[in-house]
Amino acid sequence: NFEVEINEDAGMFNSLKDEFGHIRLGFEKAVQEETKSQNMKTELISNVSHDLKTPLTCIKNYIVLLQDDHLDEATRHEYLDNLNQYSNRLTTLIEDLFDVSKVNSGNMKLERMNINLVALIEQAQAECMELLEEKELCIVSNYASHEIQLYLDGGKTYRIFENLFTNIGKYAMPHSRVYIDVNETTDMVHIAFKNISYAQMNFTSEEIVDRFVRGDKSRHEGGSGLGLAIVKSFVEVQGGKFEIQIDGDLFKALISFPKNIKAQKD
Secondary structure, X not given: OOOOOOOOOOHHHHHHHHHHHHHHHHHHHHHHHHHHHHHHHHHHHHHHHHHHHHHHHHHHHHHHHHOOOOOOHHHHHHHHHHHHHHHHHHHHHHHHHHHHHHHHHOXXXXXXXXXXXXXXXXXXXXXXXXXXXXXXXXXXXXXXXXXXXXXXXXXXXXXXXXXXXXXXXHHEOOOOEEEEEEEEOOOEEEEEEEEEEOOOOXXXXXXXXXXXXXXXXOOOOOOOOOHHHHHHHHHHHOOOEEEEEEEOOEEEEEEEEEOOOOOOOO
């Protein structure tokens, strides 16, 4: 019973009483954390099940429609395009789930190499430019240097930046500026992605990376809803730190990588 506190004078056993108090608080905290974890897993399974069911249902429906021998070619191509879209969405969801589960189970293998962090950010930005240009977003980059070498997994680090740009493309205020800052200290490299959200952010910074949460809980955008959770997992598995800060409509994604994992010389 975690509600019971021992307040009576225990004489020579007072030190033992204090230890019991610490144990009670420790167990209480552990139970609360485990309950929170179980609730999050239940919510994740519920939401994932829903998002798996949606594209699967659409795929089945389009397969039935395509079995009509009297379809004209234009309609058939339209149905095939939609079928491809839903199958890609299903594939993305399954891959994202595998990625998160690998990190959480400790089975994620890293293929570290020398990478130029700034070049990787610019590559991800170029790949996502069509999505960013749709909202006429202005990218303002501030780099301490254009040559910042770190010893990281190139593929997973690229995925970090790709997910952040994709998130910005979906949820940033149209016709607004997006700031990308990369700074160095003696021991760390700090990366900041900052944008203005077009919708009110009705979630906490903890929820957005720990739960199956999209930028707006009421919306059903494409994607798996696991983008920032993957960012957090891929940063932390490489020894970095990921943090979300929310200030009104300002959304900041902050990444820090230590320099103590030295870049290897060729």
